Amino acid sequence: MSKAWLDELTEVVGEQYIQTKKSSLIAYSFDATPNFQALPDAVISPKSTLEIQQIVKICAKHHIPIVPRGSGTNLAAGTTPTQGGVVILFTRMNKIIELDEENLTITVQPGVITETICHTVEEKGLFYPPDPSSMKISTIGGNINENSGGLRGLKYGVTKDYVLGLEVVLANGEVIRTGGKLAKDVAGYDLTCLLVGSEGTLGIITEATLKLIPEPESKQTLLATYDSIEKAAETVSSIIANKMTPATLEFIDQPTIKAVEDFSQVGLPTNAQAVLLIEQDGPAQLAERDIQTIEQLAVTHGAINTSIAETETEAHNLREARRTALSALARLSPTTILEDATVPRSEIATMVNAINDIAKKHNVTIATFGHAGDGNLHPTCTTDLRNEDEWERVEQAFEDIFEKAIELGGTITGEHGVGEMKSPYLEWKVGEQGLQVMKQLKQAFDPHNIMNPVKMFAKSTRKRVVVK
Amino acid sequence: MSKAWLDELTEVVGEQYIQTKKSSLIAYSFDATPNFQALPDAVISPKSTLEIQQIVKICAKHHIPIVPRGSGTNLAAGTTPTQGGVVILFTRMNKIIELDEENLTITVQPGVITETICHTVEEKGLFYPPDPSSMKISTIGGNINENSGGLRGLKYGVTKDYVLGLEVVLANGEVIRTGGKLAKDVAGYDLTCLLVGSEGTLGIITEATLKLIPEPESKQTLLATYDSIEKAAETVSSIIANKMTPATLEFIDQPTIKAVEDFSQVGLPTNAQAVLLIEQDGPAQLAERDIQTIEQLAVTHGAINTSIAETETEAHNLREARRTALSALARLSPTTILEDATVPRSEIATMVNAINDIAKKHNVTIATFGHAGDGNLHPTCTTDLRNEDEWERVEQAFEDIFEKAIELGGTITGEHGVGEMKSPYLEWKVGEQGLQVMKQLKQAFDPHNIMNPVKMFAKSTRKRVVVK
Known part of the structure; x- marks a missing residue:
């Protein structure tokens, strides 16, 4: 460990929480995106906002790049340490700080796994809707940095729609707090919204207060099978045109169906050209009424088969099968x-x-x-x-x-x-x-460009030949 | 008209659309906020984004302040021309450009009156929820600049939740377009969200694409009367704790009740200490079920009287009475x-x-x-x-x-x-x-600080004596 700034960082977190061995560095040299790889100089696991402030101040002084990393599930090379520097892990900042049932908020550290949040609030009859396919392993900090979507976006929106407030360490090592447990706040620019989806390029998120909503009372799941992509797409348009807003409205083409079925064996029709997986939630009567209307629309627009899941297990399996699409295709x-x-x-x-x-x-x-x-x-x-x-x-x-x-x-x-x-x-x-x-x-x-550099902004734009 | 830059501006819009007479300037020297007044140098009514670009380029060259103004209904001195300069009106940019029923969007110029948008989309069975009390006269451009709320915020959110895309003239006179007819977009920083609520200090909004949702099928309206503020507040808490999300949940105290009743004569109980005006919308059965549950909660928490509006006229009158609160109090x-x-x-x-x-x-x-x-x-x-x-x-x-x-x-x-x-x-x-x-x-x-200067940022912060 020859670099002076590494010694300074070690002093902040202790030797146990900074990795500089080649084998460790390789493990954090890539994320879920193929063909992007670069070695960091160190991987560090701070335990608090204060430690992160100290780390950032050291990195700012020496102009060392900082790459905040959740579970590295992102698919856009958002967490590769392209210019080396320090990868910050949040494995020690993974606590749920408070679940506030009066204000319907949950306050968490960035290292909490997304699914843990969902399960924690469900126990209280509450609901955190954003559900990226990676939710079993992704962290909420990563979700916020990427403004993650998911299968419930149509009805419930994406991560940004649920972030009420943030604590953020800026590039100068100072801390700001944005928003709060507030349904409305127009005091100055909406920094919360700006920071969500900023991919770690503006600051390091160290705490978040998320909005919760009441858990839907029930759920209905429909699978519609098509012999053409157009008919599936027409069904999607007709659902919207009929003023329906399903909770989930997923499209799967034939090659994906086949890969998923080989992987999950839930009974998907592998010879279909396309399927739609449609869910509606809400009070039982309403969810049932909607799913029946949607089933009728599917039939009208040429579905060759439709079936409503009869049990929650069956529905769950269909949903989980859809979530495995990437893993299933990755086997091929x-x-x-x-x-x-x-x-x-x-x-x-x-x-x-x-x-x-x-x-x-x-x-x-x-x-x-x-x-x-x-x-x-x-x-x-x-x-x-x-x-x-x-x-x-x-x-x-x-x-x-x-x-x-x-x-x-x-x-x-x-x-x-x-x-x-x-x-x-x-x-x-x-x-x-x-x-x-x-x-x-x-x-x-970030005047010195130390916050996740070379992300979002390329040295040059690809030439585009616009053919109209 | 001695100033050269005024001649340049006149050349852009034509003499008919620039006002420089004292009497005209006085009319735009204040907005709905008491005790803030300053004369602009000119009031200008461009007809297009291109004209606004030309205006901004002239103002940028001469470092002239620009104050975009809708109907001036804001209550924070957001549109007073504090440092003189040019007030831009959008009276000639008041067209609905497109209502897209397939993508559930409406694209509008900034001068459209908010209520016009609501009525236009309702004719197609669609719904634009943000409803500031001033919606009959406020413009959508003003609403976006202020991120206006309204009576339906609890269930439906505020203006920012419905702005999908913007066209904006920057302080250098160049145009950017943000977002689009897209449910999801994470290409770069969320400039749309940043610009909403930026109070005209970052750029001039010249077009907006708004998200629409299906119109709720029915609505129920409840008035609950209390002899103490605490009981009304407890009811509010219990509604949330019972996982209900009413469309509207308004609180009115005794002095306001009296003023509103004197003004509107809709039959409010003028001797009550507080009333809650609660609305639920959705499919008829659901709205009815919810409003009955809420009525029960109100009674349990000490309401001395509750009544559900029996006709839409009765409900409408209650809602409109609440909307007149400011006007009613202003008479006193x-x-x-x-x-x-x-x-x-x-x-x-x-x-x-x-x-x-x-x-x-x-x-x-x-x-x-x-x-x-x-x-x-x-x-x-x-x-x-x-x-x-x-x-x-x-x-x-x-x-x-x-x-x-x-x-x-x-x-x-x-x-x-x-x-x-x-x-x-x-x-x-x-x-x-x-x-x-x-x-x-x-x-x-805005490096030259020409975009609505002296708004949001004061010369100095008021001293705060924190008593804990």
Whole structure:
């Protein structure tokens, strides 16, 4: 340990909580995103906001990059220590500080596992809706930094809709507290909202107060099977047009169905071209009424089969099967790229067909599933990054997918974040002036660029050939 | 018209759309906030984003302040042209651009009246929930700049929860577009959220895409009468504790009841110490079930009378009566100050009692009503600003109220904004570091400080004597 700043950091947390051995550094050199890797100089596990302040002050003095990391489940290379420096873990800051049943809030440290929050509040009849597929292992700190979505977004929104207040250590080591246990607060700029989804580039979140809502009384689960993607997409449009807001409205295409069924064996129809997994929750009568109306709409729009889960076990298995889509597809090949191009929901069918055309054009394998109700698709490529020729075609295909999403009024990322991976494409969505504003904002918060550098902002934007 | 920059502006919009006569300037020298007034140099009514860009570029070149103004209904001196300059009106940018029934969005220019949006979407069975009391005359641009709340906030949230995308002219005259018709978008920082509630200090909103939801199928309205404030507050707590989320949960104290009844004559019990106006919406059976449960809770917690409106006319009258609270109280005296201190909802009773104690201590008259479900109270002082001695006591009283709100974990403003009026108190809520970050952010967006200057940030913070 030759570097003086490492000694300073060790003094803050104690030798036990700083790792500098090569073997440890390698473990934190990548996250769930293929093809992005870089060694940090140290991995540190502070126990308190105060220790984080001290760490940041040392890093600020020496201009050392800081990468806050939850469980590293993100899919946009948001937590790779691209420029080395210090990876901060929150494994020792994983406490639920307070569950306030009067104000319907829960206050947590960033290291708490998302599912732990869900289970804790459910015991009190309360509900924390954001449920990214990784919720069993992802941390709430990671979810907040990425503004994670999930399967319940259509009706309940995403992480940002549930963050009421934050404690944040700024790039100068000072602490701010934003918001509070408040349903409404317009005192100054909405820093809470700005920090949610800022991918660790503006500050380090050290505590969060989350909004809870009453738990829905009951839930109904419907599986609708189609012999064409268009008919599934038409059903999605008709549900919205009929003023229904299901809790979940998931689309799964044939290759994904097959992979999931092979993996989970819950009885999905592997010869169907598409299925919709639809859930409605609320008071029993209402949920039943809605799911029946939705079933009728599915039939009207050409579903070849529909079935409402008869038991909670059956419903749970369907839901969990959907959650395993990434793991199931990942078994098929050495490398899996899961993207999250998002379009206005009226463009779902157009986008799915475009993805399939793009896959054909570049001769790559892409399965697609996702949150149809949100227009948020997950085109997933099973490939092998050691095959250089194919890898290049995969990159070309995703570039085409991003371009198509933008052309349809969509975005390059609906819930995964920009990270390092999509940073060359950010300008496609926000424009030159938008990117300029974001860079100025970053500069205002973090003048020495030590907070998760090289994320969100690329050295250069990929050239875009707009074909209209 | 001696100033060269006025000639330049005239060239942009034409003589017809720029006012520089003293009589016109006086009309725009103040907004709905008492005791704040300053003459602008010109009042200008552009017809397009392009004209606004040209106006901003001229103002940027000459360092002329720009004050965007909707209908001037704000209560925090958010639109007084404190440093002169140009007031921009949106009377010619008042078109509904598109109602998209497939994606459930409406795209509007900033000058559209809020109520017009509500009525337009209701014709299609859709719902735009944010409903500030001023909605009959306020503009959507003003609502977005102030992140306006309303009576339906508890269940449906506030303006920021419905803004999906913005077109904004920056301080350099360039245009950015944020978000879109997208349920989810995490491409870069959430500029949409940051701009909502930024009070015109970061840019000029020239277009907005708003989220719509299906219109609730039915509505039930309950009036509960109390002989003590505590019992009303206990009812509020018990409703939340029983996992109910009413659409509206309004508190009105005795002085407000009396003023409203004198004004509206809808049959409010003028001898009651407090009433709660509670509404639930949704499918008929559910709304009925909920309102009956809530009625039972009101009785259990000591309501001396409860009544469910039997007709929509009766319900409408009660709702409209509540909306007239400010107008009704304003008739009582030459000057009315309506504040919006907000606390965690568990602190409602403590806060109302504290307000009454503070009024007594300073010998001033304060009536209180507000959105109890949100912890958002409107202590309203009827006074006369020509009475210098009393005016000083009024200011002292509100200072005490802000301090108490902060002490209870609340905020100085729940839905009105900071403006010029509350700028000396912003640091009380956000802290020295928080204020510093906000100033840096303002500097990043608006380096020459031409965008609504002297709003949000005061020259100095009021000294706060924290008594614990």
